[in-house]
Amino acid sequence: MIDMSIIFREETGVTRVTQRRGQLPTREELRIWRDFIETTDALRAELAARLHSDSALSTGDYAVLLALTEAESGRLRSSELAATIGWERSRLSHHLGRMDRRGLVRRENCTTDNRGAEVVLTEAGAAAFGRATVPHLRAIRELFVDALTPEQVAAAGDLAATLRARLDAAPGPSKAS
Numbered sequence: 001m002i003d004m005s006i007i008f009r010e011e012t013g014v015t016r017v018t019q020r021r022g023q024l025p026t027r028e029e030l031r032i033w034r035d036f037i038e039t040t041d042a043l044r045a046e047l048a049a050r051l052h053s054d055s056a057l058s059t060g061d062y063a064v065l066l067a068l069t070e071a072e073s074g075r076l077r078s079s080e081l082a083a084t085i086g087w088e089r090s091r092l093s094h095h096l097g098r099m100d101r102r103g104l105v106r107r108e109n110c111t112t113d114n115r116g117a118e119v120v121l122t123e124a125g126a127a128a129f130g131r132a133t134v135p136h137l138r139a140i141r142e143l144f145v146d147a148l149t150p151e152q153v154a155a156a157g158d159l160a161a162t163l164r165a166r167l168d169a170a171p172g173p174s175k176a177s
Contacts, residue, residue, distance in 0.1 A: 050139045055132035065129040074121035
């Protein structure tokens with residue numbers, strides 16, 4: 001394997017590996033990347049399993065119910081809801097059909113524009129969200145917050161904000177939907 005990194009020693013005596021833009025990641029960077037992805041996947045899977053076990057809600061259900069709970073009067077246009085939770089409208093439409101059949105949400109004609117539809121949080125949906133929230137937040141605390149020091153939690157926040165800003169600024173296929 002060709003090592004395309006530049007290694008230098010700072011005044012502190014610490015050796016760091018840096019990459020020039022456009023070059024491939026080093027072995028160590030790839031190891032960290034894989035560990036990051038595999039760990040976040042495992043964390044997401046465990047949280048999803050606990051959420052479903054505790055409340056019979058999927059993470060998709062929870063995302064929809066959270067967005068509607070935070071929305072003014074518990075309703076959002078379908079397009080706004082899709083943008084809020086980061087889903088394509090076709091995926092959301094199928095998911096809303098399943099949630100509607102379970103009585104968690106209902107779809108109504110838009111009150112301000114008869115060309116669109118709004119997704120409305122039902123009483124059953126609000127109750128399901130309420131029952132799910134405390135156990136879900138406890139699982140987040142146990143699996144994420146309590147596993148880290150306060151400094152690591154802050155660093156994770158900085159890392160997430162930096163990556164999100166980079167993704168938001170970059171043109172790409174994910175912005176086309």
